[in-house]
Amino acid sequence: MTTPKREDIITKAFELNARRNYRTNLNSPEVDELKESGIYEEAKNELMRNPSNEFLAYLEKEAMSLGYRLTKEKIEHSKQIVSDPFSIDLDEAMRTGLFISGTSHSGKTNLAFVVSDLLLSNNIIVYVVDPSQAWYNSSVPNVIQIRWPMSVTFRDGNAENGKLIKNGTVFDVSRLTILQQKEFVESFCKKIFELRVDSKVKPKTFIFFEEAHLFFPEGSMRSKRYQEALRIITVGRNFNIRFGLITQWCALIDKTVIKFPRQKYLGYSDEKNDKEYLRNFIGKRVDELETLEVGQFIYDFGKNTTKVQVPLFRCEPKPLLVTT
Numbered sequence: 001m002t003t004p005k006r007e008d009i010i011t012k013a014f015e016l017n018a019r020r021n022y023r024t025n026l027n028s029p030e031v032d033e034l035k036e037s038g039i040y041e042e043a044k045n046e047l048m049r050n051p052s053n054e055f056l057a058y059l060e061k062e063a064m065s066l067g068y069r070l071t072k073e074k075i076e077h078s079k080q081i082v083s084d085p086f087s088i089d090l091d092e093a094m095r096t097g098l099f100i101s102g103t104s105h106s107g108k109t110n111l112a113f114v115v116s117d118l119l120l121s122n123n124i125i126v127y128v129v130d131p132s133q134a135w136y137n138s139s140v141p142n143v144i145q146i147r148w149p150m151s152v153t154f155r156d157g158n159a160e161n162g163k164l165i166k167n168g169t170v171f172d173v174s175r176l177t178i179l180q181q182k183e184f185v186e187s188f189c190k191k192i193f194e195l196r197v198d199s200k201v202k203p204k205t206f207i208f209f210e211e212a213h214l215f216f217p218e219g220s221m222r223s224k225r226y227q228e229a230l231r232i233i234t235v236g237r238n239f240n241i242r243f244g245l246i247t248q249w250c251a252l253i254d255k256t257v258i259k260f261p262r263q264k265y266l267g268y269s270d271e272k273n274d275k276e277y278l279r280n281f282i283g284k285r286v287d288e289l290e291t292l293e294v295g296q297f298i299y300d301f302g303k304n305t306t307k308v309q310v311p312l313f314r315c316e317p318k319p320l321l322v323t324t
């Protein structure tokens, strides 16, 4: 029996459910048109991030009937594999950014919690664009729920008496549509640039993009959309702004964009497209991705490629909710 591509299952699930759940018109747009409109992305995104989602139930059923075991179960039942302790070069992250990939439930967000806690402890400001409400358990001190239409005020990190203050904010964009999320990211990146360009102090700032494929899709380097977000990647370094890309769909991210971060953490994946894509970076070791447990990553940095075990992050006290 052949294993269906995840993409195919999702497309099918989406097509079957599209009319009922999403804003499609009566002329039944083609899949291509849906992709263009962002609705397709929304469905995929929704599908993989929300465990109680109708799509996911469908996907599970469909996948089981085709003899395709879902990753979550596989991860939980697979054997313990010896690995190195987690490590990261924060200076390198501030130079070239970070890339984190893996299927849903591979431990990406937990890894980003660990990293953001380290960044905050080193007086680096952390901003997070969070479409999945996962960051309420991180140590980033502030959370702002973004609603539409939006007018967002947040306290940017700045020098106080010449000393940096520990600061960071999660922007919970889960209530926005995908198109609104994209618009939010563009406005936010533009704002941060304006703040830094016009200011004498350029505090070190790190921005995590969850679901990064939405904001840096294939071809975005050449397109006119997404230009503000891309500025963070291409020239942000000159203003002390760096970025962390988190995605479960690495093959959908612009190839040039992925080349910027020298440190890459690649989590569990058994998806053919993603594995072929990652083969460009870690060669044969891509085969190990299928054997990883939750919290284990192939860490690729320069000439070194190792398997690392990320600790489970526990945060106390809870972050402060700033605005709703």
Ligand SMILES: Nc1ncnc2c1ncn2[C@@H]1O[C@H](COP(=O)(O)OP(=O)(O)O)[C@@H](O)[C@H]1O
Pocket: 102, 103, 104, 105, 106, 107, 108, 109, 110, 111, 134, 294, 295, 296, 309, 310, 311, 312, 313
């Ligand atoms: N390093 C880890 N060690 C143990 N359990 C982990 C680890 N990372 C994640 N988990 C568990 O797996 C769940 C999913 O992790 P998460 O980081 O949200 O995955 P992802 O962002 O890839 O979907 C978490 O709720 C947590 O309980």
Ligand SMILES: [Mg+2]
Pocket: 108, 109, 110, 132, 134
């Ligand atoms: Mg996550």
